[in-house]
Amino acid sequence: MEDRAIQDFYPDDFSHCYGCGKLNAAGHRIKTRWKGDEAVTHFTPESHDIALPGFVYGGLVASLIDCHAMATASGAAVRASGHAMGEVPSPRFVTAQLNVSYLKPTPLGPELEIRGRVKEAGARKTIVEVTVSAQGVVTAKGEVVAVPMPESMIRNR
Numbered sequence: 001m002e003d004r005a006i007q008d009f010y011p012d013d014f015s016h017c018y019g020c021g022k023l024n025a026a027g028h029r030i031k032t033r034w035k036g037d038e039a040v041t042h043f044t045p046e047s048h049d050i051a052l053p054g055f056v057y058g059g060l061v062a063s064l065i066d067c068h069a070m071a072t073a074s075g076a077a078v079r080a081s082g083h084a085m086g087e088v089p090s091p092r093f094v095t096a097q098l099n100v101s102y103l104k105p106t107p108l109g110p111e112l113e114i115r116g117r118v119k120e121a122g123a124r125k126t127i128v129e130v131t132v133s134a135q136g137v138v139t140a141k142g143e144v145v146a147v148p149m150p151e152s153m154i155r156n157r
Helices: 058-080
Strands: 033-035 038-043 050-052 093-102 112-121 126-134 137-148
Touching (some): 038 058, 058 112, 058 126
Antiparallel strands (some): 093 137, 112 126, 126 137
C-alpha cells in the first residue's frame, strides 16, 4: 500500500469536501490508498453517526462510498497516465450517479473498511464499484459513476 493517500495530492482549492477534504475540519477526512488494484480506506463512525442505537446512519455509508469512489477514480486516472501519485496534479472527479445497496445493517462501533475497484475507465467517465465492510462482513455495496470536474465548478485562481 502506498504511504500517502490519494487525497493528500488534491490541490488545496479542491480539498474542502465533507467526506474527504483535508481542509474540512468538521468532515470525515477519509484517506484512500492503493492496495494492489483496489483502493482502500478505513473509517470508524462516531456516536453522532447513529441511525438508531447500535447502527450507522445510511447517509454516512453513502457518503463514504461516494468520496472513496471519487478518490479511486482520481488515483486510477493518475495511474493510467503512467505516473505515480504526486508526479502530476491529481484530477478531481464529481459524482454523476450513485447507487447504493444496503445489504445488512452497519454496526456502530467497529472500524469500517471501504474498498473500491475501477470497473470501467474512459475519458468521459469512470465507474467504480465499492464495498463497505464491518468486521469482515460486507454491509453495503455501491456503484458510482465519476466524471471529471466540469470547468464551471472550478473557481478563478
